[in-house]
Amino acid sequence: MKASGKTFIKVTAIILIILGAFSALTGALSMAGSSMMGSVANDPAVQDALAQAGSSVSTDELARMAMISGGMLLGMGILYLVVGILGVIFAKNTGKAKLLMVLGGIVAVLAIVSTVINIINGASMSGVFMDLAFIVLAGLYFLGAKLNNDDAKAEMAAAQAIETVEVEIIEDDQDEEK
Template sequence: MEAKGSTFLKVTGILMIVFGAIALIVSIIAVLGIAALAAFNDGTYDMTMLYVGGVFALISAVAEFVAGIIGIINAKLPNKANTCIVWGVIVAVMCVAGEIISMIGGSQFNVFSLICGLVIPALYIIGAVKNKA
């Protein structure tokens, strides 16, 4: 018998893989762009926050991608629901931390961005909770 949240967890896992892969590609391009920008920086600008943001985006993208894979693999295993919940929380926390890093770097607080970034991890966590035995 399939758990209640199995399909829900699988669908949100697929979405996390897709968006994680897109974020991975974009963050790699961003890190390369930051490196190119740093090559032309004569020391006038502090590049620390750009590097921190770029590397954090890369790590977040990998976490989202991994969480999606774990969700799909464990969708039919209710005893692994807690593992999925933990990964969903990790991705959600990284989304919030990314917004904080962005604000520290000088950007305005973007509620829309934060909400959009939290929707899929929240749905993933709901699917994992429904999947519990």
């Protein structure tokens, strides 16, 4: 069983596992920090410091935004971990190529959406480059899965051709016996 895309899948999957673990940890810490921020939100000293800094956003709103973004980061991290782990497990298995193509497509779409949102919100160039790196990473993962899928189709076509030849040989043998 040939798996032309296994290297693409394995390398990108390992990178996704590393980035997914980092994202999940960062998201969890962000959520914990926002929880602590919410507990000090009504402290007059914090309110005064924000007012002096010229912030028009309340600490409750900041805590809520940090909780939401932390939750999204945690969710994305878990998704990247799952996609990466499945990629490592199924990199050689051409029968699972379609599953990996779907997962790679999902990661690519989410990376594109994230890039657009970050550009609209005026994210730093490093953030945009990181999003672009995820798009390339998901594209390479998808490419590896596509190569494996093509190999699976070729294997099925070859197996069908062999069956056809065997059937023709059996029919020829039966005709000769009559």
